[in-house]
Amino acid sequence: xxxxxxxxxxxxxxxxxxxxxxxxxxxxxxxxxxxxxxxxxxxxxxxxxxxxxxxxxxxxxxxxxxxxxxxxxxxxxxxxxxxxxxxxxxxxxxxxxxxxxxxxxxxxxxxxxx
Amino acid sequence: xxxxxxxxxxxxxxxxxxxxxxxxxxxxxxxxxxxxxxxxxxxxxxxxxxxxxxxxxxxxxxxxxxxxxxxxxxxxxxxxxxxxxxxxxxxxxxxxxxxxxxxxxxxxxxxxx
Numbered sequence: 001x002x003x004x005x006x007x008x009x010x011x012x013x014x015x016x017x018x019x020x021x022x023x024x025x026x027x028x029x030x031x032x033x034x035x036x037x038x039x040x041x042x043x044x045x046x047x048x049x050x051x052x053x054x055x056x057x058x059x060x061x062x063x064x065x066x067x068x069x070x071x072x073x074x075x076x077x078x079x080x081x082x083x084x085x086x087x088x089x090x091x092x093x094x095x096x097x098x099x100x101x102x103x104x105x106x107x108x109x110x111x112x113x114x
Numbered sequence: 115x116x117x118x119x120x121x122x123x124x125x126x127x128x129x130x131x132x133x134x135x136x137x138x139x140x141x142x143x144x145x146x147x148x149x150x151x152x153x154x155x156x157x158x159x160x161x162x163x164x165x166x167x168x169x170x171x172x173x174x175x176x177x178x179x180x181x182x183x184x185x186x187x188x189x190x191x192x193x194x195x196x197x198x199x200x201x202x203x204x205x206x207x208x209x210x211x212x213x214x215x216x217x218x219x220x221x222x223x224x225x226x227x
Contacts, residue, residue: 032213043203043217044158047130093157097213102189103205105157 002028006106021079021109023094029074030096038091084113126224135221137204146207149189184205199225211215
């Protein structure tokens with residue numbers, strides 16, 4: 001099956017610093033990658049959709065200057081949380097898909113901002 | 115707005131019994147549905163999918179049923195095992211020309227001996 005990896009799996013940072021999370025599709029080319037945020041005991045909340053080589057499309061209420069997304073290749077997308085604050089602490093999950101196919105998810109990244 | 119919801123937030127079943135997890139959706143244009151399993155601290159794992167031109171699809175120990183008339187989706191797990199304990203999400207694709215998914219609220223499946 002299609003495999004998606006994320007790095008790091010967890011990160012702890014100080015308030016005000018920036019954190020970059022990588023999402024890689026290991027055995028397929030992801031024409032589209034998605035970034036989700038998940039709070040404890042809640043469902044996945046889509047943050048943004050990114051297509052390779054183009055700007056990401058952000059969902060309503062998601063600050064694009066706060067959550068920078070880059071999709072430089074068909075196998076790599078990055079999410080940078082800029083000037084992180086404690087309220088940004090969450091579980092961030094990416095997924096990748098080939099057009100018309102299922103979304104395959106990464107294992108998630110637990111971000112804790114002190 | 116359009117939404118995907120679940121009837122039961124928690125389902126407890128005895129090991130060996132069959133489990134049925136239900137999901138209601140409201141977007142009549144949705145053409146593709148997926149069930150995901152999420153274990154604690156992990157990303158969602160694909161279980162099974164079904165397209166809107168089908169009403170049933172079977173996998174290994176799992177069956178997905180789609181009733182478009184009442185906009186209802188269900189996941190049946192046969193001979194439920196302790197390893198099936200997780201949160202299960204249904205998801206629908208908004209329309210044929212997007213890959214974006216709408217997720218339901220999730221159902222926690224607890225399997226007891």
